Amino acid sequence: MDATTLGSILELTDEVQTAIDAGEWQRASELEAERRAQLERLVAEHGRSAEVVPTLTVLEQRNYQLIGLVEHHKRRVLREAATVKTGHTAAAAYAAAGGTP
DSSP: OOHHHHHHHHHHHHHHHHHHHTTOHHHHHHHHHHHHHHHHHHHHHHTTOTTTHHHHHHHHHHHHHHHHHHHHHHHHHHHHHHHHHHHHHHHHHHHHTTOOO
């Protein structure tokens, strides 16, 4: 098995997490697509051989962490959107009642 491939997949995993942390969703998506392609090639070539299993286990744990991180950001964005919507609704009600925005 090629250690460079494993290193590249792990590096891409780090880059995906960095992009998520920075809110660079398009970049994270592009990196994830590249990472997934490399991971699929690795599994296609080596299956679940004894030398690949430890790396796949680490990657599985990292995947769960990334999913949790994305879900956290998703909830934050939804909360912020709800706050903005409430503010717009309040401003519209104020204006409709004769207030000056």
